[in-house]
Structure formats: structure tokens, C-alpha cells
Amino acid sequence: MWEYSEKVKEHFFSPRNAGMVEGANAVGEVGSISCGDALRLTLKVDPESETILDAGFETFGCGSAIASSSALTEIVKGMTVDQALEVSNQDIADFLEGLPPEKMHCSVMGREALQAAVANYRGEQWSDDHEEGALICKCFAIDAVMIEETVRANNLKTVEDVTNYTKAGGGCTSCHEGIEEILAVVLAEQGETFESAPVAAGMTNLQRIRRIETVIESIRPQLQADHGDVELVDVDGNTIYVNMTGACSGCQMASMTLSGIQQRLMEDLGEFIKVVPAGQMAQIAKAGA
Amino acid sequence: MSGIYMDNNATTKVDPAVVEVMLPFFTEQFGNPSSMHSFGDKVGRAMKQARQQVQTLLGAEHDSEIIFTSCGTESDSTAILSALRAQPDRKEIITTVVEHPAVLTLCDYLEKDGYTVHRLAVDSKGRLDLDAYRQLLCDKVAVVSVMWANNESGTIFPVEQMAEMAHAAGVMFHTDAVQVVGKVPIDLKRTRIDMLSLSGHKLHAPKGIGVLYLRRGTRFRPLLRGGHQERGRRAGTENAASIVALGKAAELALRHMDYENTFVKAMRDRLEAGILAAVPNAFVTGDVVNRLPNTASIAFEYIEGEAILLLLNKVGIAASSGSACTSGSLEPSHVMRAMGIPYTAAHGTVRFSLSRYNTMEEVERVIAEVPPIIAQLRKLSPYWGEDGPVADPEKAFAPTYA
Ligand SMILES: Cc1ncc(COP(=O)(O)O)c(C=O)c1O
Numbered sequence: 001m002w003e004y005s006e007k008v009k010e011h012f013f014s015p016r017n018a019g020m021v022e023g024a025n026a027v028g029e030v031g032s033i034s035c036g037d038a039l040r041l042t043l044k045v046d047p048e049s050e051t052i053l054d055a056g057f058e059t060f061g062c063g064s065a066i067a068s069s070s071a072l073t074e075i076v077k078g079m080t081v082d083q084a085l086e087v088s089n090q091d092i093a094d095f096l097e098g099l100p101p102e103k104m105h106c107s108v109m110g111r112e113a114l115q116a117a118v119a120n121y122r123g124e125q126w127s128d129d130h131e132e133g134a135l136i137c138k139c140f141a142i143d144a145v146m147i148e149e150t151v152r153a154n155n156l157k158t159v160e161d162v163t164n165y166t167k168a169g170g171g172c173t174s175c176h177e178g179i180e181e182i183l184a185v186v187l188a189e190q191g192e193t194f195e196s197a198p199v200a201a202g203m204t205n206l207q208r209i210r211r212i213e214t215v216i217e218s219i220r221p222q223l224q225a226d227h228g229d230v231e232l233v234d235v236d237g238n239t240i241y242v243n244m245t246g247a248c249s250g251c252q253m254a255s256m257t258l259s260g261i262q263q264r265l266m267e268d269l270g271e272f273i274k275v276v277p278a279g280q281m282a283q284i285a286k287a288g289a
Numbered sequence: 290m291s292g293i294y295m296d297n298n299a300t301t302k303v304d305p306a307v308v309e310v311m312l313p314f315f316t317e318q319f320g321n322p323s324s325m326h327s328f329g330d331k332v333g334r335a336m337k338q339a340r341q342q343v344q345t346l347l348g349a350e351h352d353s354e355i356i357f358t359s360c361g362t363e364s365d366s367t368a369i370l371s372a373l374r375a376q377p378d379r380k381e382i383i384t385t386v387v388e389h390p391a392v393l394t395l396c397d398y399l400e401k402d403g404y405t406v407h408r409l410a411v412d413s414k415g416r417l418d419l420d421a422y423r424q425l426l427c428d429k430v431a432v433v434s435v436m437w438a439n440n441e442s443g444t445i446f447p448v449e450q451m452a453e454m455a456h457a458a459g460v461m462f463h464t465d466a467v468q469v470v471g472k473v474p475i476d477l478k479r480t481r482i483d484m485l486s487l488s489g490h491k492l493h494a495p496k497g498i499g500v501l502y503l504r505r506g507t508r509f510r511p512l513l514r515g516g517h518q519e520r521g522r523r524a525g526t527e528n529a530a531s532i533v534a535l536g537k538a539a540e541l542a543l544r545h546m547d548y549e550n551t552f553v554k555a556m557r558d559r560l561e562a563g564i565l566a567a568v569p570n571a572f573v574t575g576d577v578v579n580r581l582p583n584t585a586s587i588a589f590e591y592i593e594g595e596a597i598l599l600l601l602n603k604v605g606i607a608a609s610s611g612s613a614c615t616s617g618s619l620e621p622s623h624v625m626r627a628m629g630i631p632y633t634a635a636h637g638t639v640r641f642s643l644s645r646y647n648t649m650e651e652v653e654r655v656i657a658e659v660p661p662i663i664a665q666l667r668k669l670s671p672y673w674g675e676d677g678p679v680a681d682p683e684k685a686f687a688p689t690y691a
Contacts, residue, residue, distance in 0.1 A: 012599060018669050029671070031688035036632045037593065038688040040671040058671035060633070062595035066669060116689065128689060 004063065005097035011067035016074050021056035028117030028126070030109055037061030037106065039069050041113040043076070045121055050081045057113075064096075064103040071095045072110040081118055087111060101141035105132055136178045139171025144182060151186045157194075159183070160268075173267075208269070209235050215268050216242070219261055230261065233278040240265065241278040292605040293651045297491075298440050298468060298584060298642035299609055303534070304493040310537045311495070314530035322527055323518070332529045339536025343500055346539040347485070348476030356501045356519045357532050361467040361488030362391040364501040365434070367512040367523070368463040368484040369395060372432035373404070374510040376461075379431035383460075385409040385417060385446070386627045388436050391486075392465055393623070396434075409435075414576045415444040415628050422451065426458035437466040437485075438473070441611050441624040441640055442575025443584025445469070449480045456481035461507065467491055471542035472549055472581050483507045489531065493644070494538035498531035545645050553643050554582035556652045560641060561585045563656035568663050570678060574630060574638060583644060586611075588630060589637040589663050591672040591682065597639055600662045606655055611638040633672060633682070 004012075024042035031038035037060060044054040055073035059066050071092050076084045089107035093099045099107060112128060119126035133145030150156065150165050159179045163170040169179050184194040203211065216232050223229055223246075233241040242261065244254055254277075262275040294302070314335070320328030322336055337352075344352045358364045369382065369392070384396055386408045396406045407425050409417050417435075426433075433455045438445045448464045455462040463484040469475065471492030477485065484507065489498035503509055503522070515524030542549075565571055570590040589597065594610030601608055611622030625635035641655070667673040672682040679685040 012596070013603065015669065029686065029688040031690045036636050038671065038686070040686060040688070058669060060591065060636075060670050060672060061593050063599045065593070066596060126689070 002064070002100050002103065004067075004100070007071075007095070007097040008064055008067040008099065011070040011096065012063045015057075015066055015070040017054075017056045017070065017077075018058070019056050020058065021054045024054075024056070026117040026121035028113040028115070028120060030112045030116050030128070037065040037109060039065065039109055039113045041069070041072065041110075041117045043117050043121065045081060052076050052079050052081065052084060061106065061109075062103075064099055065106040065109065067096055068092055068099070068106040068110045069113075072114060076114065081121065084114055085118055087114060101138045102135055104141045108132070136182070137166075137168035137171065137175045140167040142166050142168035144178075147179060147182050148186055151183060157183070157187070157192075159196075211269060212240060212265060215265050216261070219264060223257070228257075230257075234281065238272055239274045239276055241276055241281050243278045292607060293647075293655060294607045295641040295643055295647065295651075295655065296607045296609050297644040298443075298581075298640065300490045300496060301493045301644055302646060303495055304538060304541055306541060307494055307534045307537045311530040311534035314533055318529070322529060323516070335533045335536075336527060336529060339532045339534075339539075342536035342539045346470065346475070346543050347487075347502055348478055349502055350478040351505055353520065354477075354502055354505055356503055356522050357527060357535075358499040358501050358523055359497055359528070360499040361389075361465070361486050361491075362499075363512070364486030364488070364499045365389075365391040365463075365465055366395055367501050368486060368503075369399075369432055369434055370512060371508075371510045372461045372463065372484075373399070375508040376431045379429055381405045381407065381425075381427075381430045383407045383409065383422070383425050383430055383433040383435075385411065385435055387411055387415065387439055387441075387444075387624045388434070389440055389465060389467070391467075392434055392436070405429075411627050413629050415439060415442050415574070415624070416576055416579075417446060417451075419447070419451070419454070423454060426455060426460055428459060430458075430460045432461045432463055434463040434465065437464045437469040438581050439575065439624060440468050441622055441638075442586045442628070443468075443581035443642075444575040445473070445579050445581065448482065452481040452483075468581060471539070471546075472583060474546055477502060477504075489535040489538060492538050492542045494535040495531050498528055498535050500535070548645055550582050553645060553647070556647055556649055557583055557585050557641075557643050559649070560643070560652045560655060561587065563652070564659050567656065567660040571663070572634075574625065574628060581642075583642050585641045585643075587639055587641070588625070588634040589639065590634045591637065591670045591678055592663065592666040593636045594639055596666050597637065597662060600665065601639075601658070604658050604662075606658060609640050609642075611635065611640065 021042040021044045024044050026043035026045050028041040040058045042056045043052050046053050055077050057069035057073050059069045075087055075091065075095055089111040092107040092110045093104060116126040133143040135143050136147055147162055147166055147168055151162060154165055156162055156165060159169055159176050162168055162179050169176050180194065187194045212235060213232055216230060220229060228246040231243045233243055258275050262273055265273045265275065314332065318332055320332045322329050322333035340352045340355045343355050349355060358367060382396060382399065382404055384392055384406065400406045409422055411417055435446055435448055435451055437448050452462040461483045462481060464482055466485045467488045468491060470487040483504045485502040487500045490496040509522060511522050513524045518524055518527055561573060564587060568589065572588055574586045574588050598608060598610050611625045622635060622638065625638055671686040672678055
């Protein structure tokens with residue numbers, strides 16, 4: 001079963017503004033091909049002030065589609081048309097205290113219905129600018145079409161590239177097989193073959209150290225944001241010595257941060273790595289002697 | 290008010306008598322059946338009895354034809370992969386479009402590996418075209434894998450006849466019988482079925498135990514190699530407690546077979562008739578005259594299944610749906626789509642699957658609860674008017690699809 005927030009349940013069990021609005025002068029009818037859900041949003045806009053006086057919905061869809069529709073109508077009532085156009089799908093999801101990643105498209109459908117309704121009010125033609133595909137990365141709710149398009153546009157070649165550009169695959173990593181499949185298809189279109197990322201094992205010492213540096217560099221901005229920092233001190237086989245500075249040194253989180261860095265290095269280099277504070281270098285050297 | 294469980298095709302309650310027989314195998318009977326001492330010996334004996342109980346339920350000729358596995362999915366994978374490895378020159382598989390993902394996803398994967406997969410289509414009632422099937426049978430086919438009964442619609446396929454046809458063409462035949470075992474009488478020794486999968490948790494045994502029936506003489510290549518367990522056909526120390534449990538569950542299933550096909554069936558029929566009489570624009574999916582006695586799959590037009598389930602759950606009724614939104618996939622049920630059911634109905638299919646634990650009182654309560662829930666959701670639906678679907682629904686509401 002989905003883990004719906006209390007707010008989603010509340011808006012599903014007692015939806016607000018169900019039904020068509022009397023005297024509506026803006027109608028948006030959209031559907032999400034990915035799940036077959038569809039929504040008709042009706043608005044009553046005051047032509048003078050362009051304020052949305054009333055909003056109503058009719059939805060063919062699942063629990064979160066109904067809740068998203070209900071939330072949408074609550075959000076836009078009282079807004080001007082221009083303000084309403086600023087409402088994003090994330091706003092709808094936030095209003096509902098979050099949606100499961102598989103259900104984010106319900107909030108997207110809400111935003112699209114709104115755009116369609118406003119276009120209808122203004123006598124314009126609304127056309128959808130995005131296409132949705134199968135959900136690949138559940139951690140960051142990234143779908144296949146999004147990955148495909150990003151791979152094409154940026155000439156991406158590896159799963160790591162995809163993660164860097166779209167975030168997909170950067171969480172639990174269980175979707176890497178799916179990402180590899182997309183890469184294989186897109187690269188094949190371009191007459192290339194997909195090869196899984198070269199493993200670090202084939203690198204020279206220098207290349208390996210540079211790679212380690214790159215990973216550490218990529219982590220630093222996050223630490224700096226928390227007023228900390230990390231620097232690479234030495235590499236000895238599988239042991240990597242670092243200095244934690246600023247807010248990171250000695251803080252409760254230091255060991256968690258270290259293991260986080262270790263995890264990232266292991267994922268990137270594809271080998272076992274131990275990250276140790278440089279302060280322990282002498283001790284270890286002594287013990288070894 | 291206690292909950293009403295009508296989702297027995299998803300999983301079943303473990304019978305208390307089954308729990309009772311398995312418990313000692315967590316405590317005093319903890320031995321390894323392979324060990325050379327009395328601790329192991331008793332466990333070995335209990336497993337032997339369980340194997341015979343399963344053999345009896347299936348009507349298998351020999352008890353050595355029963356291989357215990359970890360689940361229905363493992364049995365399916367073992368069967369199909371074994372057929373391919375044992376006959377490397379045969380690169381084709383015949384299956385159907387409505388199989389469980391345990392078979393379909395594996396076949397999709399094998400297709401990428403260069404195998405040819407023929408997926409037999411079904412008609413609007415979920416039935417296969419046996420002539421189309423006959424034409425595919427040839428010596429390039431390694432295995433036919435066809436489910437005995439469909440988990441969503443309950444439709445039963447003529448697998449005994451299909452196994453005969455495969456046999457005549459010299460092709461191995463596997464059936465995913467996860468949904469029929471325990472619900473419909475089976476006598477494997479009178480059939481040409483070479484391999485059959487079953488899963489304990491669908492017949493009141495625990496989850497995580499399954500069986501692959503392997504007809505004596507069928508060429509076989511194990512999925513898991515290692516120790517000599519299951520005569521070397523499925524390595525890994527046996528899940529003794531669950532095996533004993535499955536044996537007991539098989540015995541009980543046989544004892545309740547008549548009950549299932551009379552009382553459970555009568556409850557299902559009453560449920561279906563009661564709901565259809567009270568709810569307009571609803572229909573039963575699948576092959577109504579040829580299906581499991583416990584399954585009612587009802588499509589409610591113009592509303593969506595997950596929403597129905599959430600409201601049912603609120604009043605303590607557990608059922609399931611072929612709607613896209615309950616599965617995490619994006620498409621409505623592949624089974625409903627394969628039968629050509631329009632999406633305004635396919636999304637609104639609800640499956641009620643009963644067991645011997647249900648009662649007629651429960652059935653009556655569900656019949657009373659369902660109509661207002663359907664009406665409540667239809668009120669929100671753009672396809673629904675005052676008291677019926679809007680005229681020409683598909684035209685009256687034609688959203689822009691993204
Ligand atoms: C027809 C069918 N095959 C296979 C399975 C998978 O069985 P298991 O859950 O034991 O792996 C199921 C149950 O979900 C099923 O209904």
C-alpha cells in the first residue's frame with residue numbers, strides 16, 4: 001500500500017470543491033497518459049480583477065489524483081490568474097505534505113489542468129510541453145523520458161553521467177540496470193555501444209589519486225555549506241587519510257561524514273576503501289613498524 | 290467490527306492447524322535433515338511426509354517429483370531456465386500475454402538475451418486461441434509456459450490439452466499453477482505436464498515456500514547448485530518448518546476441495562450477483578464459465594480502482610485492483626488490457642478473491658458497502674452525470690493527454 005500523508009488521505013476522503021463550478025469561465029481538461037488519470041478543472045474568474053472566485057474539479061483517478069485535484073482548487077481560490085500560473089506541481093505536493101515518488105505525476109496533472117484552464121480563459125490554445133515515461137529512479141522520481149532526453153541532449157555515456165545530470169540513480173542505486181538499458185538504446189541509435197563505466201582497477205597510481213581528489217572535491221561544497229571542510233592528505237593503498245576542518249572537525253557528525261565519504265569513494269572507484277582522519281596516520285605507522 | 294479479507298489470490302491466512310505443525314521445527318526440531326544424528330533424522334522424516342502430502346494433492350506419480358523451493362517465482366524461473374539450458378539448440382519459448390510477472394519479466398529478459406518469445410494473445414473473455422498455439426509448436430521451442438489459472442480474472446486455461454499438444458510436438462510443458470493448486474482438483478499423473486509451479490502462501494501455508502513439480506525423466510538443470518538437497522536439484526539447507534507446513538496445508542486443501550467448489554463458489558456467485566444487481570455500469574471480466582471458484586473480478590466503469598480500494602479499506606474490506614495506480618507500474622493491468630477492456634473500465638477493476646475463511650454474512654456486508662462507494666466516486670468523475678454516465682462519455686470528456 002502507498003504511504004499517503006494524513007493530508008492526502010484527508011483530501012481524498014473528504015475532497016473540497018468537487019464538481020463543476022456554476023458559471024465557470026475557465027475549463028481545463030487534461031489527462032496523464034502514464035496512468036490513465038484525467039481531470040477537469042473549472043474556474044470562475046472575475047474579469048475585472050482576474051481573481052479566481054471559485055474552483056471545482058472532477059477527477060477520474062486514484063486516491064492521490066483526487067487529493068491533488070482537491071488541493072489544487074484550495075490553493076488557487078482567491079489567487080489572481082497570474083499568481084495561479086506560478087503554482088508548481090511541487091507546491092501541490094507540498095500542500096499535501098508530500099506524495100510518493102510514483103504519484104508525483106498526479107501533482108503534475110494538477111498544474112497542467114491549471115495552465116489549460118487559464119489558457120482557455122484567455123482564449124489561447126494550451127499545448128503540453130512534456131511527456132512522461134515509466135518511472136525509473138524512485139528516490140528522485142525521474143522517469144525514462146526525462147533520462148532519455150537528457151542522455152540525447154548531452155551525449156551522456158555512463159550511468160554516472162546520468163546521475164550527474166538528472167540525479168537519477170544517485171540514491172539507492174537499484175535502478176542502475178534500468179538506466180543502463182536506456183543508455184544502451186539511445187547509444188545504439190547513435191551507432192555507439194554502451195559500455196559500463198571502466199573500473200578504477202585499470203588506472204595508474206596517479207590517475208587513481210586524481211580520481212580520489214575529484215570525488216573529494218565534489219563532496220566539499222556540501223560540507224562547506226555546513227561550515228566544514230575536508231582535505232585529502234595522503235593515499236596509502238586502500239587507506240585514504242583526510243583532514244576534517246571547520247565545523248566538521250570533532251563534531252558529532254564527523255564519523256558519519258567520514259563513512260559517507262568512504263561510501264562515495266568506494267562507489268566511484270569500485271574497490272574497498274577505508275577513510276581515516278590524518279591524525280591517526282602516525283599511530284597507524286607506529287603500529288605497523 | 291473485524292476486517293473482511295477478500296484478497297486471497299494475493300495471499301492467504303496461514304491455517305491455525307498449519308501453524309501448529311510447523312512450530313516445533315523452530316524449537317526442539319531444529320536439526321539439519323542432512324545430519325547423521327537423531328536431531329536431523331526427525332526433521333528428515335517430517336519432510337518426507339510433507340513431500341507425500343504435496344504429492345497426493347497434485348496426484349503426482351512419485352514423491353521424488355516434488356522439489357521444494359523458496360517461492361512460486363523461484364519455481365517458475367527454475368523451470369524455464371532449466372528447459373533452456375538442457376536444450377541449448379532450442380531458442381524459442383511459448384507463453385501468454387497474461388502470465389504473472391514471475392514468468393513475463395523473465396521472458397522479457399531472455400528476449401534481450403537473444404531468445405524468441407511467443408506470447409499467445411487472449412480474446413475479450415481472456416481465452417487462448419489453440420490453433421495459433423498449435424502453429425507455434427515445433428522443434429525450435431524449448432518450453433511452453435502457460436499459467437493454469439489467471440491470478441486477476443481467475444480464468445482457467447486448458448493446460449492439460451495444451452500439454453498433450455506440446456508432448457505430441459516433442460516440446461516440454463510447464464505450468465504456473467500457483468492459483469489453482471488447492472482450489473481445483475489436479476491429477477498430474479494423468480496429464481502430460483512436465484513441470485508445475487506452486488506457492489505455499491496461496492493455500493494457507495506460509496510465504497516463502499514453493500514447489501516445482503518435475504516429472505520423472507524430464508531433463509533438468511538446477512538453478513541453484515551446491516549441496517545435495519532435493520537430490521541435487523535445489524541446493525541449500527531446506528526450510529524445514531515451512532516444508533512441513535506446506536505438507537499440512539496440502540492435506541487440508543484436499544480435505545476442503547469440495548467445500549471450495551461448492552460453498553466458496555456459492556459465496557463468490559452471491560457476491561457477484563449482489564453487486565451487479567445494485568451497481569449499474571459494472572461487469573465481470575474473464576471467462577465466466579471457466580474460472581476459479583473463489584475469484585470475482587468486477588470492472589466498475591468510469592472510476593479508478595485504487596480509489597475504490599482506499600474507500601473499501603476504510604470500511605474494513607480488503608480487495609485488490611488491476612489499476613495502474615496500485616501496482617507502481619504505469620499501465621493498467623496487462624491482463625485487463627490484453628482482454629481489450631477500455632481503460633475507463635480497466636482502471637476500475639476490483640478483484641474479490643475468497644477463501645474457506647469467508648462467510649455468507651461477510652459477503653452480504655460487502656454487497657451492502659460497495660454500491661455507495663461506487664456512487665461516491667462516480668460523483669467526482671468527469672465521465673459521470675447526475676445518475677448515469679454522461680451521453681457519449683468519451684466525447685463529452687476528451688482531455689489533452691500528456
Ligand atoms: C500466477 C502466479 N504466479 C506466481 C506467483 C508468485 O508466487 P510467489 O509470491 O510465491 O513468488 C503468484 C503470486 O503472486 C501468482 O499469482
